[in-house]
Amino acid sequence: MDHSSSEESDVSDSDIGVHEEKTYNQLRAEKVKVKHGNNTFRCPFCPGKKKQDYSSKDLLQHASGVGAASKRKAKVKATHLALARYLKVDLAGSLESSPQLATVEHQPPGSEEKYVWPWMGILVNLPTELKGKGFVGESEERLRAQFSRFKPLQVTILWNSTDNADYAIVKFAENWNGMKDALAFEKHFNVERYGKTDWNKINCRRDDLFGWVARSDDYNSLEPTGKYLRKNGELKGVCDLEHEGQRKMGRHVGHYACQIEEKNKYLEELKLMNNQNGLKLERMMEEKDQLFEEHNRNIIELQQHACKDSKRIIDENLNLYEELQAKKHEIDRRCKELNYLATNTNIDRGKLVAEKEKNAKENELLNLANLKQKEADEELLRLVEKHKPEMTSDKQYTHLLLRSSALPVDARFNLHSMASDFLAMLALKPGMDLTGTDIPTPGVSTPAPARDESQEALIIPTGRGEACDRPPVAT
Template sequence: MEKQEFSVGESSTKTKKSECTEEKFVWPWVGLVANIPTVADDSGRRVGRSGSTLRDELIQKGFNPTRVIPIWNFKGHSGFVLVEFAKGFKGFENAMNFERSYRSDGHGKKDWEKGARLRDDKPYGWVCREDDYKRSGIVGQKVKKKRDLKSLSQLQEEEERKMFHLVKNMSQSIDMKILSKQELEHKVDETSRVLESVELHNYQLNEKYKQEVEKTQANLRDQYQQIMIGHEKSMTDLETERQKLENRARQIYINEAEMEKSRLEIEMNQKAMLEQNEANMEAMKLAEKHQKEKEKLHEKLMEMEAKLNETQELELEIEKLKGSTNVMKHMADGDVELMEKMAKTQMELEAREAALHDKIMSLTQKERMANDEFQEARKEMIQFWNENEDLVSGEQIRVKRMGHLDTKPFVVAVKKKLRGGSRAKAELKAMELCSFWEGQIGNVHWYPFRVDESDGIAKNVVDNNDEKLVKLTDAYGEQLYNEVVRAKMEIVEYNPSGGYVVSELWNFEKNRKATLEEATDVMLKIRKKVVTMKNKRKRH
């Protein structure tokens, strides 16, 4: 913000005066026009031209008054009017141009004060000063009402004091933002270290699980080989016994009792062979079941290796590990040593699961807190940008209203459609059309998009068959269609449930959401600029 300097033109002096002798003006700036023509109405009361008519005449002359107020007394219109101007530098410049215009035409304040016999019937005008403020009568009362006397140096001091406080407050705010940024960076570093620790622990747990599965698979292979060896040995023993019984039967030729005994022994041997065959079949089925369980374990291992880097699915993986442990427990039925080992492994897994779950919960809470602080910082920066638009107007990082419609394409499209029509009519129609589509964009029930997965990634694309968009394109063309689609896409992305426009820090150079670091750099740049301006004023 630049320092305002006030110049009074011919009435100012180049040398500095002390405050007690410096010319004082009525502030806010006000001019006085005298000798306004008046006539008597039927009741004898004096009337004159209205303030709005005089204001329009002064505006046409380029003086830009904010209001013109006729002064009335008990007789009616007094012939005087007050001309109010804006408070700032531009208002003072307009007021002095107003005074110079009357003075150059021989109708200034000095010309008015020469006396009634030297005046003509034209209006006289000037800017009110201390003598006008202290004037008696109805004119002096109206001039003093809600106004004060101030010199130009006093006004400049007030502006400098306001600028000093503004710069000071902004500097303190920037310092606080820098501290907050440093704290957030510290928290981010701490969160990164925790994540690295969790990742290392996941890797170690994965390696331990691989070792346990490989060991279990080796035990299954040993058990299967032992079953096959025992089966072959049993078959060999039974075959040897069968041959012995057959040889003995050949030797028994007379004794019927011996023959019957031999027959019974042969039948028992055959029955034992049948039972052994059934046992062999069960063993083969059990071996096949173990093979299938091994294949399932291998598939589960491959699935876990693909998901171990995602901590969100850790609980599911542990449940699968528990299921695998139950399968091994079933296979180890009757083996006391293996069952005790499996129970110990189960307890260790449960302990690790609880510890890892606590770490994940703590990490999630810290991440949520850090994210909340980042969002709060963005809200404060957006508020700062909105309150200091003059300071950030030239920066690439500015506030963008997501979902807001630009009225320019509407005006262009309507003018193109209404060829030969008046400009005012086209602009009115454009405003009505823009207002209608703002309502459609905020309507959460209107969703002119569809999901496209042609490239393997689900994304929202415009539904070219949407009835409202088709009518809009046919009526007003592609440019207006693109503007409506852009605004609707921003609403769907940034506020799908509310449907109203939201503010966001935006990098207009790269056409994307601005990062917190980029916004902070801009704030530091603004602070440096303000400090430089302050130092220049001190040197002068």
């Protein structure tokens, strides 16, 4: 078995018990070879050492010494402690009896002894001032304070059958430090010659406290101390305590190993969840980046559209401003024209008013002339009626015209028309209508009369650039 490779992975101090138990089981199963020959032994955990062969005694001393060395690695100490245990328990027949074997760590000097567990010390020959029942609590505190350098947890005063306080029990911590304090407590009394051996002497002095660590003989005694120790403790050897501590440590280590395994499983689950969450987060980050890019593109497009719209609106506003300015100039020009026209209109209005007044005066004159004309016409009609029988020839008509020449132009025209009509009526023959046309006889066709050019209308000037038609005069 290659032990050099196994030493590469060292163990911690808290795992010494577990590794010792594991190595001890391997030694018992003879997976690791220790005995070479009848009386020759080798340390399987020191293959490179110059001295290879040991007697059983020397190998036990070697294993115990290495296991108790404080400067050795935890794994080396664990393997050598397991080897020492194997030599003492399983190969006890091969060992040479010797009381001076090297002790393991925390083992008190001498042979294996049984101590009261938890560690307890005994005080005897209490002073008189500490024996009063009324001051038990105070007395216990005084004793605890007196031995405070040994770190006692509790001091209990015991009473015998005569109600005398001759004993006190000092309780220490339930660990190796408690044992160290208990042994120091006992050593203190031994140095001063106030130990258990001195107390058991016949001629011992009884002038001060005596003390020692409680062992099997105290545990089994019939004194009040024995009753108290049997009631509140039990006998255990150092090896038993070591093995019990190792078993507890093994249980704790197993428990912690299970917890570590569970934690590792939970850690693996957390790692898996972390990886899944990492992938989800990565996808979410990619989606976020895509959304950001799309958002930025949309923002850029919106900004571009906004710039275009703003430019278009600005251009339209400029065009509208130019149009408004042009219209404003046009309106100003029209206003000036209107003002000019209004000024000229005021001047023309005056002229128009003057012209209207002039026309009104002329209209009045014309009305007067019309009245005079009307009177002249009436006068002419009376004249025609008066001289009707006498107007039978053109000479008379001409004479009438000459007479009427003294009248105004309009009166002369009207008079001429009336005279012509009157003369035409006088020239009608029987069987003619008022126009001088023969009235047709029923059943007899009448030929159309020949046109007489002499009957054409006679154009008579009126004196106003006008002309009038004179009806034909019968001859």
